[in-house]
Amino acid sequence: MKPDCLILRFGEMMLKGKNRKRFEHSVMIQIRKVLSSFPDIRYIPEFGRVYVELGGAAYEPTSAALQRVFGLASFSPAFHAPLELEAIQETALRMMQALPKQPATFKVTVRRVNKSFPHDSQQMNYLVGGYVLQAIPGLQVDVKKPEVELRVEIREDKVLLYVEVIAGAGGFPSGTSGKALLMLSGGIDSPVAGWLAMRKGLTMEAIHFHSYPYTSERAKDKVIELAHQLAGYTDSLKLHLVSFTEVQTSIHRAYQDNLLVTLIRRAMYRIAERVAEREGLSALVTGESLGQVASQTLPSLNVIGRVVTLPLLQPLMMMDKQEIIGLAENIGTFPISILPYEDCCSLFLPPSPSTNPNLRLVENLEESMDFLNDLIDKAVLGTETIEIVHGQLKKETNSHLF
Numbered sequence: 001m002k003p004d005c006l007i008l009r010f011g012e013m014m015l016k017g018k019n020r021k022r023f024e025h026s027v028m029i030q031i032r033k034v035l036s037s038f039p040d041i042r043y044i045p046e047f048g049r050v051y052v053e054l055g056g057a058a059y060e061p062t063s064a065a066l067q068r069v070f071g072l073a074s075f076s077p078a079f080h081a082p083l084e085l086e087a088i089q090e091t092a093l094r095m096m097q098a099l100p101k102q103p104a105t106f107k108v109t110v111r112r113v114n115k116s117f118p119h120d121s122q123q124m125n126y127l128v129g130g131y132v133l134q135a136i137p138g139l140q141v142d143v144k145k146p147e148v149e150l151r152v153e154i155r156e157d158k159v160l161l162y163v164e165v166i167a168g169a170g171g172f173p174s175g176t177s178g179k180a181l182l183m184l185s186g187g188i189d190s191p192v193a194g195w196l197a198m199r200k201g202l203t204m205e206a207i208h209f210h211s212y213p214y215t216s217e218r219a220k221d222k223v224i225e226l227a228h229q230l231a232g233y234t235d236s237l238k239l240h241l242v243s244f245t246e247v248q249t250s251i252h253r254a255y256q257d258n259l260l261v262t263l264i265r266r267a268m269y270r271i272a273e274r275v276a277e278r279e280g281l282s283a284l285v286t287g288e289s290l291g292q293v294a295s296q297t298l299p300s301l302n303v304i305g306r307v308v309t310l311p312l313l314q315p316l317m318m319m320d321k322q323e324i325i326g327l328a329e330n331i332g333t334f335p336i337s338i339l340p341y342e343d344c345c346s347l348f349l350p351p352s353p354s355t356n357p358n359l360r361l362v363e364n365l366e367e368s369m370d371f372l373n374d375l376i377d378k379a380v381l382g383t384e385t386i387e388i389v390h391g392q393l394k395k396e397t398n399s400h401l402f
């Protein structure tokens with residue numbers, strides 16, 4: 001059966017009044033954008049939801065596109081029937097028979113907006129429910145906890161029926177919470193952190209550190225591919241690529257002991273903050289998860305995080321690896337993340353990185369590295385920026401080196 005229409009419901013409904021209007025307006029802009037390749041679609045807004053008349057558009061691609069819209073709580077594929085009892089009964093039965101898995105229990109809930117329809121909603125519950133019951137052997141009614149709820153809306157001009165409620169991405173609409181810079185590695189975690197930040201309504205740009213020639217072109221391509229995947233949830237994403245080789249090798253030349261990772265990560269954060277400020281972004285988003293590695297113990301997070309003053313948003317901090325992997329699979333970044341890849345952070349690893357770095361010691365070491373500030377300036381200036389547009393790779397937009 002091919003749905004005629006979709007019923008869209010918005011999320012985070014704690015919002016009231018003006019905020020709610022603005023919220024719905026922003027979600028609708030995004031919905032119209034993701035469905036723009038279906039010109040015959042019509043939108044009919046009603047309080048708290050929107051009816052989308054598909055006008056012949058196929059259900060699968062529209063549903064897949066809608067699942068990428070933040071702020072959309074759920075949606076239902078719905079079927080039209082004329083204002084006639086027999087047609088409503090017949091449509092209800094065909095919908096029940098077309099369910100992927102036959103339920104043991106169901107109930108019918110009828111809402112009659114059109115008061116001139118001859119049967120009221122209570123009568124209709126029986127008339128539609130009874131008709132389905134006698135046609136499907138073994139099916140029972142359960143009004144308290146049915147496996148399937150068949151909803152029938154008797155409207156002025158037609159009847160709408162639906163059974164499925166499909167979860168949307170939820171969260172806040174794109175761009176309603178400000179702008180942030182995602183530190184994007186090629187690993188599993190940071191793309192998920194970026195997606196969670198985007199779902200909270202943050203407009204994201206991303207920054208990636210590479211240590212060419214110690215890390216390969218392919219490693220960079222992989223990050224570009226991850227950025228493409230994330231851009232599928234907004235429209236486009238700016239990706240700043242930083243050559244980190246000189247910073248990393250110079251620190252390593254001056255110091256090789258157990259605080260090396262702390263020093264390198266602090267340099268990375270400093271560069272990221274400078275780029276964020278230059279681009280007008282007000283937070284850094286990273287993929288740290290408490291206790292995962294030596295640099296993610298509480299003392300390490302403290303010493304590393306202190307080097308920046310922008311808010312550090314770390315949405316995975318309290319999540320288990322399995323939960324993170326589950327999300328990575330859902331958002332489509334997992335297969336890209338597990339491609340073979342050498343991370344610039346895994347270069348020059350000391351035999352036992354400190355899990356309990358001392359801030360004073362780290363700061364003293366940094367002071368003794370008189371080359372550090374200049375190299376950080378140089379890395380910031382040399383950032384290469386590419387605009388990642390969903391579905392295509394656009395030209396380089398600027399290079400601050402020239």
Ligand code: ATP
Nearest residue numbers: 183184185187188189190207208209286287288345
């Ligand atoms: P991920 O799976 O995201 O790589 P991880 O568990 O491997 O994370 P780390 O390597 O310690 O952890 O990195 C912690 C965070 O630092 C990453 O989640 C990411 O936000 C940032 N980061 C690490 N390497 C890079 C890089 N090369 N470029 C940009 N950001 C990075």
Ligand code: MG
Nearest residue numbers: 185187343345
């Ligand atoms: Mg990593």
